[in-house]
Amino acid sequence: MARRLQYGGLNPEAFDQLKGKLQGLGLNLQQNNGSFKEKGVSGKYDYNPESEVLILDDVQVGFPASMMLNLDSLEQRMTEAVVQFGGRPQQA
Numbered sequence: 194m195a196r197r198l199q200y201g202g203l204n205p206e207a208f209d210q211l212k213g214k215l216q217g218l219g220l221n222l223q224q225n226n227g228s229f230k231e232k233g234v235s236g237k238y239d240y241n242p243e244s245e246v247l248i249l250d251d252v253q254v255g256f257p258a259s260m261m262l263n264l265d266s267l268e269q270r271m272t273e274a275v276v277q278f279g280g281r282p283q284q285a
Contacts (some may be wrong), residue, residue, distance in 0.1 A: 194253075194264070195236070195250075195251045195252060195253045196249075196251075196252045196253075196264055196268065197248070197249070197250045197251070197252070198248070198249040198250075198252060198268060198271065198272075198282070199246065199247070199248050199249075199282070199283040199284065200246070200247045200248075200272075200275045200280045200281065200282055200283060201244075201245060201246050201247075201280065201281055201283045202245055202279055202280045202281050203240070203245050203246070203247050203275065203278065203279065203280040204242075204245055204279070205242045205245075207278040207279050207280065208225075208240055208242070208247065208278075210278050211247075211274060211275060211278045211280070214274045214277070214278070215271070215274060220234060220271075222238055222240075225239070225240040225241070225242065226238060226239040226240060232257060232258050233254060233255040233256050233257050233258030233259055234252075234253070234254055234255075234258045234267065235251075235252070235253050235255070236249055236250060236251045236252035236253060237249070237250045237251050238250070245280075246283070247275070247280070249271070252264070252267070252268075254267055
């Protein structure tokens with residue numbers, strides 16, 4: 194089961210800081226949009242610097258990441274990271 198997450202209030206500077214933090218969760222976001230698939234965590238992302246919105250779509254947790262976390266715990270960690278940099282969860 195995949196999940197869609199949406200966060201608002203992320204200015205470009207905060208998004209750059211967030212990218213560094215998310216690398217620790219196995220998400221390597223290179224540009225403002227694309228996809229990721231690392232260590233069993235996969236999905237697509239789209240960041241709009243004008244509206245300051247980050248959308249993570251089709252987020253899934255598979256092996257080997259599934260041995261340490263599930264989709265709910267990944268979402269919780271990601272939300273904590275976004276809030277740390279001034280963002281906030283939004284209805285997807």
